[in-house]
Amino acid sequence: MPERRVGMKKERIKYILIFIVTFIIEVIIAKYVHDKIIRPYIADVLVVICLYTFAKSIFLDKIKWLSLYVLIFAVIVEILQYFNYAQILFGDNKIAKTLLGSSFDIKDILCYVAGYLIIILIEKILHKRKEVKQNEKNNIVINTNMQLILISLLSNANL
Numbered sequence: 001m002p003e004r005r006v007g008m009k010k011e012r013i014k015y016i017l018i019f020i021v022t023f024i025i026e027v028i029i030a031k032y033v034h035d036k037i038i039r040p041y042i043a044d045v046l047v048v049i050c051l052y053t054f055a056k057s058i059f060l061d062k063i064k065w066l067s068l069y070v071l072i073f074a075v076i077v078e079i080l081q082y083f084n085y086a087q088i089l090f091g092d093n094k095i096a097k098t099l100l101g102s103s104f105d106i107k108d109i110l111c112y113v114a115g116y117l118i119i120i121l122i123e124k125i126l127h128k129r130k131e132v133k134q135n136e137k138n139n140i141v142i143n144t145n146m147q148l149i150l151i152s153l154l155s156n157a158n159l
Contacts, residue, residue, distance in 0.1 A: 008060060015057035022050035030098050044108045048074050048115030067123065071116040077101065078108050 029043045052070045059066060082104035090096035101108075 012057050012060060015053045015060075019050060019053040019057055022046050022053060026050055040105075041107070041111050044111030045115040045118065048112050049119060052115075052119050067116055067119045070119075071112055074112040074115075075109055078104060078112070 026043060026046055029039055029046075033039045033043075048070055051074065052067055055063075055066055055070060063069065077100065081101045084102070086093075086097045086100040086102050090100075
């Protein structure tokens with residue numbers, strides 16, 4: 001049991017670090033990048049990854065469809081932009097408009113889906129690696145047990 005807790009703590013730290021890095025990248029893009037590719041597209045792909053890693057650091061394996069819920073949340077926020085909800089809730093607050101967005105664009109939703117697909121791909125790769133590691137660990141235990149059985153059989157045969 002303690003080994004599982006250590007593993008979960010390491011995994012939680014990994015997601016927190018990824019969240020912090022993606023959040024810093026998002027802030028830098030929002031403040032300093034004013035182009036036609038990175039800010040409107042790459043930032044929207046990263047925002048889903050940022051939200052997911054934040055949520056994953058809290059919930060870890062507790063919510064099976066977490067990545068899908070994050071995508072749905074991002075899409076709902078985008079749809080609310082159509083109704084200008086940041087202006088309604090926060091007036092001319094520039095920070096709120098930057099964080100929540102202020103204009104609806106269907107391309108943003110496509111970027112959110114791209115971020116979601118990246119999450120799915122990375123999680124599948126990480127899950128596969130974890131599976132391989134666990135299989136290797138199980139094989140070592142099985143080989144050790146088989147060696148002990150053979151030693152026991154051989155020592156009993158010599159009697």
